[in-house]
Amino acid sequence: MRLTCPICGLEVDVPDDVISGEVVEHDCGAVLEVVMDGSSMALRPLDGVQEDWGE
Protein backbone atom coordinates (compact mmCIF):
# COMPACT_ATOMS: atom_id res chain seq x y z
CA MET A 1 0.00 0.00 0.00
CA ARG A 2 1.23 3.49 -0.78
CA LEU A 3 0.39 6.48 1.40
CA THR A 4 1.48 10.10 1.21
CA CYS A 5 3.97 11.56 3.65
CA PRO A 6 2.36 14.65 5.26
CA ILE A 7 5.78 16.24 5.67
CA CYS A 8 7.48 15.89 2.28
CA GLY A 9 4.52 14.86 0.11
CA LEU A 10 6.27 11.81 -1.35
CA GLU A 11 4.84 8.31 -1.31
CA VAL A 12 5.51 5.94 1.56
CA ASP A 13 5.32 2.16 1.15
CA VAL A 14 3.54 0.41 4.02
CA PRO A 15 2.60 -3.28 4.32
CA ASP A 16 -0.88 -4.22 3.09
CA ASP A 17 -1.77 -5.62 6.53
CA VAL A 18 -0.75 -2.44 8.38
CA ILE A 19 -3.10 -1.38 11.19
CA SER A 20 -3.97 2.02 12.57
CA GLY A 21 -1.40 3.05 15.17
CA GLU A 22 1.66 1.51 13.54
CA VAL A 23 4.71 3.73 13.30
CA VAL A 24 6.77 4.06 10.13
CA GLU A 25 9.93 6.01 9.38
CA HIS A 26 10.20 7.76 6.06
CA ASP A 27 13.31 8.49 4.05
CA CYS A 28 12.71 12.23 4.53
CA GLY A 29 13.39 11.75 8.24
CA ALA A 30 9.81 11.98 9.41
CA VAL A 31 8.46 9.52 11.96
CA LEU A 32 4.86 8.86 11.00
CA GLU A 33 1.84 7.15 12.49
CA VAL A 34 -0.58 5.19 10.35
CA VAL A 35 -4.16 6.20 11.10
CA MET A 36 -7.54 5.11 9.83
CA ASP A 37 -9.07 8.00 7.87
CA GLY A 38 -12.68 7.03 7.22
CA SER A 39 -12.43 3.74 5.38
CA SER A 40 -8.85 4.24 4.23
CA MET A 41 -5.45 4.72 5.80
CA ALA A 42 -3.43 7.93 6.06
CA LEU A 43 -0.25 9.12 7.74
CA ARG A 44 0.25 11.79 10.37
CA PRO A 45 3.41 12.95 12.16
CA LEU A 46 4.03 11.05 15.38
CA ASP A 47 3.90 13.38 18.35
CA GLY A 48 6.87 11.74 20.04
CA VAL A 49 7.22 10.36 23.54
CA GLN A 50 4.76 11.99 25.92
CA GLU A 51 5.22 12.68 29.63
CA ASP A 52 2.93 9.86 30.76
CA TRP A 53 4.14 7.20 28.34
CA GLY A 54 5.55 4.01 29.72
CA GLU A 55 4.74 0.57 31.02
Next chain:
Amino acid sequence: MIGVGVAYDIVRWEEKAILEALKGVGAEVRPIHLTTAVFTLPEDEGQIPEVVLERSVSHSVAVESASLFEGLGARVINSSKALAVSTDKVRTASVLRACGIPAPITGVAFSPESALKLASIIGYPVVIKPVNGSWGRMVALARDEEELRAIIEHRRYLPGINSRVYLIQEFVRKPGRDLRVFVVGEEVPVAIYRVSDHWITNTARGGRAERVRVSDELRDLALRAAEAVGGEVLGVDILEHPERGYLVNEVNGVTEFKNTVRVTGVRLHEMIARYAVSVARR
Protein backbone atom coordinates in the same frame (compact mmCIF):
# COMPACT_ATOMS: atom_id res chain seq x y z
CA MET B 1 -15.89 -17.45 18.55
CA ILE B 2 -14.46 -15.59 21.54
CA GLY B 3 -14.13 -11.84 20.98
CA VAL B 4 -11.04 -10.14 22.38
CA GLY B 5 -10.20 -6.48 21.89
CA VAL B 6 -6.72 -5.01 22.11
CA ALA B 7 -6.83 -1.33 23.07
CA TYR B 8 -3.69 0.61 22.19
CA ASP B 9 -2.41 3.94 20.99
CA ILE B 10 0.99 3.08 19.51
CA VAL B 11 1.74 -0.36 18.09
CA ARG B 12 4.88 -1.65 19.77
CA TRP B 13 6.38 -5.10 19.24
CA GLU B 14 4.22 -6.35 22.12
CA GLU B 15 0.89 -5.23 20.65
CA LYS B 16 1.73 -6.74 17.28
CA ALA B 17 2.75 -10.03 18.93
CA ILE B 18 -0.41 -10.16 21.08
CA LEU B 19 -2.64 -9.51 18.07
CA GLU B 20 -0.99 -12.36 16.16
CA ALA B 21 -1.13 -14.66 19.18
CA LEU B 22 -4.84 -14.01 19.65
CA LYS B 23 -5.48 -15.04 16.05
CA GLY B 24 -3.44 -18.15 16.75
CA VAL B 25 -5.70 -19.21 19.62
CA GLY B 26 -8.81 -18.72 17.51
CA ALA B 27 -10.06 -15.49 19.03
CA GLU B 28 -12.02 -12.95 17.04
CA VAL B 29 -9.58 -10.09 17.39
CA ARG B 30 -10.57 -6.46 17.37
CA PRO B 31 -7.75 -3.91 17.43
CA ILE B 32 -8.99 -0.72 19.10
CA HIS B 33 -6.82 2.25 18.13
CA LEU B 34 -7.59 4.62 20.96
CA THR B 35 -6.51 7.84 19.29
CA THR B 36 -8.83 7.37 16.31
CA ALA B 37 -11.80 5.52 17.86
CA VAL B 38 -14.69 7.19 19.71
CA PHE B 39 -17.18 5.63 22.10
CA THR B 40 -20.28 6.90 23.82
CA LEU B 41 -22.04 5.69 26.93
CA PRO B 42 -24.45 3.93 26.82
CA GLU B 43 -24.97 3.78 23.05
CA ASP B 44 -21.92 1.61 22.43
CA GLU B 45 -22.86 -0.92 25.11
CA GLY B 46 -22.44 -4.39 23.67
CA GLN B 47 -20.50 -3.04 20.69
CA ILE B 48 -17.08 -3.95 22.04
CA PRO B 49 -15.65 -7.42 22.71
CA GLU B 50 -16.40 -9.15 26.00
CA VAL B 51 -12.72 -9.01 26.97
CA VAL B 52 -10.35 -6.12 26.22
CA LEU B 53 -6.59 -6.22 26.74
CA GLU B 54 -5.55 -2.69 27.72
CA ARG B 55 -2.22 -1.85 26.07
CA SER B 56 -2.08 1.95 25.90
CA VAL B 57 1.43 3.34 26.26
CA SER B 58 -0.08 6.53 27.71
CA HIS B 59 -0.87 5.93 31.36
CA SER B 60 -3.74 8.40 31.47
CA VAL B 61 -5.27 6.97 28.28
CA ALA B 62 -4.88 3.45 29.69
CA VAL B 63 -6.74 4.24 32.91
CA GLU B 64 -9.50 6.27 31.27
CA SER B 65 -10.11 3.93 28.35
CA ALA B 66 -10.19 0.92 30.68
CA SER B 67 -12.83 2.74 32.75
CA LEU B 68 -14.80 3.48 29.60
CA PHE B 69 -14.73 -0.13 28.38
CA GLU B 70 -15.78 -1.37 31.82
CA GLY B 71 -18.70 1.04 31.67
CA LEU B 72 -19.62 -0.50 28.33
CA GLY B 73 -19.69 -3.95 29.88
CA ALA B 74 -16.27 -5.32 28.94
CA ARG B 75 -13.94 -7.26 31.19
CA VAL B 76 -10.70 -5.30 30.91
CA ILE B 77 -7.24 -6.76 31.56
CA ASN B 78 -5.84 -5.01 33.54
CA SER B 79 -8.81 -3.33 35.18
CA SER B 80 -9.03 0.44 35.46
CA LYS B 81 -8.52 0.16 39.22
CA ALA B 82 -5.38 -1.93 38.82
CA LEU B 83 -4.05 0.52 36.21
CA ALA B 84 -4.86 3.52 38.39
CA VAL B 85 -2.68 1.97 41.09
CA SER B 86 0.13 0.61 38.92
CA THR B 87 0.58 3.82 36.92
CA ASP B 88 0.95 5.86 40.10
CA LYS B 89 4.02 5.20 42.24
CA VAL B 90 2.51 6.67 45.40
CA ARG B 91 -0.60 4.51 45.12
CA THR B 92 1.56 1.48 44.37
CA ALA B 93 3.74 2.09 47.43
CA SER B 94 0.62 2.58 49.51
CA VAL B 95 -1.07 -0.71 48.55
CA LEU B 96 2.19 -2.65 48.83
CA ARG B 97 2.60 -1.34 52.37
CA ALA B 98 -1.03 -2.04 53.23
CA CYS B 99 -0.55 -5.65 52.11
CA GLY B 100 2.69 -6.07 54.04
CA ILE B 101 4.83 -6.51 50.94
CA PRO B 102 8.48 -5.52 51.39
CA ALA B 103 9.36 -2.39 49.44
CA PRO B 104 11.95 0.40 49.55
CA ILE B 105 11.39 3.06 52.20
CA THR B 106 9.29 5.65 50.40
CA GLY B 107 8.07 9.09 51.38
CA VAL B 108 5.99 11.79 49.77
CA ALA B 109 6.22 15.55 50.23
CA PHE B 110 4.21 18.35 48.68
CA SER B 111 6.59 21.27 48.86
CA PRO B 112 10.31 21.76 48.23
CA GLU B 113 10.96 22.47 51.92
CA SER B 114 9.13 19.31 52.97
CA ALA B 115 11.00 17.29 50.36
CA LEU B 116 14.32 18.34 51.89
CA LYS B 117 13.05 17.46 55.34
CA LEU B 118 11.81 14.09 54.09
CA ALA B 119 15.17 13.27 52.48
CA SER B 120 17.00 14.04 55.71
CA ILE B 121 14.71 11.60 57.53
CA ILE B 122 15.18 8.83 54.94
CA GLY B 123 18.92 9.53 54.77
CA TYR B 124 21.13 10.30 51.78
CA PRO B 125 21.61 9.16 49.10
CA VAL B 126 17.97 9.28 48.01
CA VAL B 127 16.16 8.68 44.74
CA ILE B 128 13.59 11.24 43.59
CA LYS B 129 11.03 10.07 41.04
CA PRO B 130 7.99 11.39 39.21
CA VAL B 131 4.73 9.94 40.51
CA ASN B 132 3.83 8.92 36.97
CA GLY B 133 6.28 7.98 34.30
CA SER B 134 8.30 5.04 33.22
CA TRP B 135 11.41 3.78 31.45
CA GLY B 136 13.57 5.42 34.11
CA ARG B 137 12.77 8.91 32.87
CA MET B 138 13.11 11.82 35.31
CA VAL B 139 14.43 9.51 38.02
CA ALA B 140 17.33 11.19 39.79
CA LEU B 141 19.84 10.30 42.49
CA ALA B 142 20.69 12.91 45.11
CA ARG B 143 23.78 12.09 47.13
CA ASP B 144 23.39 15.04 49.46
CA GLU B 145 21.14 18.01 50.22
CA GLU B 146 22.90 20.23 47.72
CA GLU B 147 22.14 17.87 44.85
CA LEU B 148 18.54 17.43 45.96
CA ARG B 149 18.07 21.21 46.11
CA ALA B 150 19.27 21.48 42.50
CA ILE B 151 16.92 18.71 41.33
CA ILE B 152 13.97 20.25 43.16
CA GLU B 153 14.77 23.65 41.70
CA HIS B 154 14.63 22.21 38.19
CA ARG B 155 11.41 20.30 38.91
CA ARG B 156 9.67 23.43 40.18
CA TYR B 157 9.76 24.92 36.71
CA LEU B 158 8.57 21.85 34.86
CA PRO B 159 5.01 21.81 33.54
CA GLY B 160 2.61 19.27 34.99
CA ILE B 161 0.98 19.03 38.37
CA ASN B 162 2.97 15.95 39.31
CA SER B 163 6.22 17.86 39.45
CA ARG B 164 4.76 19.40 42.66
CA VAL B 165 4.58 15.97 44.30
CA TYR B 166 7.96 14.83 45.58
CA LEU B 167 8.30 11.05 45.75
CA ILE B 168 11.52 10.21 47.53
CA GLN B 169 12.91 6.73 48.15
CA GLU B 170 15.89 5.26 49.89
CA PHE B 171 18.68 4.38 47.46
CA VAL B 172 18.97 0.59 47.47
CA ARG B 173 22.54 -0.56 46.82
CA LYS B 174 21.54 -3.35 44.46
CA PRO B 175 24.15 -5.66 42.93
CA GLY B 176 24.30 -4.10 39.45
CA ARG B 177 20.93 -5.51 38.50
CA ASP B 178 17.26 -5.74 39.40
CA LEU B 179 14.56 -8.25 38.53
CA ARG B 180 11.51 -8.06 36.29
CA VAL B 181 9.10 -10.85 37.19
CA PHE B 182 6.10 -11.48 34.95
CA VAL B 183 2.64 -12.42 36.17
CA VAL B 184 -0.05 -13.79 33.85
CA GLY B 185 -3.17 -14.69 35.81
CA GLU B 186 -2.09 -17.06 38.57
CA GLU B 187 1.14 -17.97 36.82
CA VAL B 188 4.65 -16.53 37.05
CA PRO B 189 6.08 -17.93 33.83
CA VAL B 190 9.40 -16.11 33.60
CA ALA B 191 11.70 -13.52 35.14
CA ILE B 192 14.77 -11.66 34.00
CA TYR B 193 17.63 -9.79 35.55
CA ARG B 194 18.13 -6.32 34.14
CA VAL B 195 21.89 -5.88 34.36
CA SER B 196 23.60 -2.53 34.10
CA ASP B 197 26.66 -0.68 35.36
CA HIS B 198 24.33 2.28 35.89
CA TRP B 199 22.05 2.33 38.92
CA ILE B 200 19.08 2.79 36.57
CA THR B 201 18.68 -0.70 35.11
CA ASN B 202 15.63 -0.32 32.82
CA THR B 203 16.17 -2.07 29.49
CA ALA B 204 14.80 1.13 27.93
CA ARG B 205 17.93 2.77 29.36
CA GLY B 206 20.37 0.12 28.22
CA GLY B 207 19.95 -2.55 30.89
CA ARG B 208 20.81 -6.05 29.59
CA ALA B 209 18.23 -8.80 30.01
CA GLU B 210 19.28 -12.19 31.41
CA ARG B 211 17.02 -15.05 32.37
CA VAL B 212 16.66 -15.84 36.06
CA ARG B 213 15.07 -18.92 37.62
CA VAL B 214 11.74 -18.15 39.27
CA SER B 215 12.19 -19.39 42.85
CA ASP B 216 9.24 -20.07 45.13
CA GLU B 217 10.07 -16.88 47.01
CA LEU B 218 10.04 -14.77 43.83
CA ARG B 219 6.83 -16.40 42.60
CA ASP B 220 5.10 -15.78 45.92
CA LEU B 221 6.26 -12.17 46.09
CA ALA B 222 5.18 -11.39 42.51
CA LEU B 223 1.74 -12.94 43.04
CA ARG B 224 1.28 -11.03 46.29
CA ALA B 225 2.21 -7.79 44.51
CA ALA B 226 -0.25 -8.60 41.72
CA GLU B 227 -2.99 -9.24 44.24
CA ALA B 228 -2.15 -5.98 46.04
CA VAL B 229 -2.65 -3.87 42.92
CA GLY B 230 -5.49 -6.07 41.65
CA GLY B 231 -3.77 -6.81 38.34
CA GLU B 232 -3.62 -9.90 36.16
CA VAL B 233 -0.94 -9.29 33.53
CA LEU B 234 1.95 -7.46 35.13
CA GLY B 235 5.67 -6.88 35.20
CA VAL B 236 6.82 -6.68 38.81
CA ASP B 237 10.12 -4.88 39.40
CA ILE B 238 12.06 -6.22 42.36
CA LEU B 239 15.28 -4.96 43.95
CA GLU B 240 17.75 -7.06 45.93
CA HIS B 241 18.63 -5.28 49.17
CA PRO B 242 21.94 -6.48 50.67
CA GLU B 243 20.34 -7.04 54.10
CA ARG B 244 16.56 -7.00 53.63
CA GLY B 245 16.38 -9.23 50.55
CA TYR B 246 13.76 -8.77 47.86
CA LEU B 247 11.90 -5.44 47.76
CA VAL B 248 9.08 -4.76 45.30
CA ASN B 249 9.93 -1.46 43.67
CA GLU B 250 7.27 -0.97 41.00
CA VAL B 251 4.45 -2.85 39.31
CA ASN B 252 3.88 -2.30 35.58
CA GLY B 253 0.31 -2.62 34.36
CA VAL B 254 1.02 -2.37 30.63
CA THR B 255 4.23 -4.32 30.75
CA GLU B 256 6.68 -4.59 27.88
CA PHE B 257 8.35 -7.94 27.26
CA LYS B 258 10.10 -7.86 23.90
CA ASN B 259 13.56 -8.33 25.42
CA THR B 260 12.31 -11.06 27.74
CA VAL B 261 10.92 -13.08 24.83
CA ARG B 262 14.13 -12.53 22.89
CA VAL B 263 16.41 -13.64 25.72
CA THR B 264 14.35 -16.42 27.31
CA GLY B 265 12.28 -17.77 24.43
CA VAL B 266 9.25 -17.71 26.73
CA ARG B 267 6.40 -16.54 24.50
CA LEU B 268 4.63 -14.24 26.91
CA HIS B 269 2.38 -12.84 24.17
CA GLU B 270 0.92 -16.30 23.58
CA MET B 271 0.37 -16.80 27.32
CA ILE B 272 -1.40 -13.45 27.53
CA ALA B 273 -3.58 -14.36 24.54
CA ARG B 274 -4.53 -17.72 26.04
CA TYR B 275 -5.26 -16.05 29.36
CA ALA B 276 -7.54 -13.47 27.74
CA VAL B 277 -9.47 -16.20 25.96
CA SER B 278 -9.75 -18.24 29.17
CA VAL B 279 -11.17 -15.19 30.96
CA ALA B 280 -13.72 -14.67 28.17
CA ARG B 281 -14.84 -18.30 28.49
CA ARG B 282 -15.55 -18.07 32.22
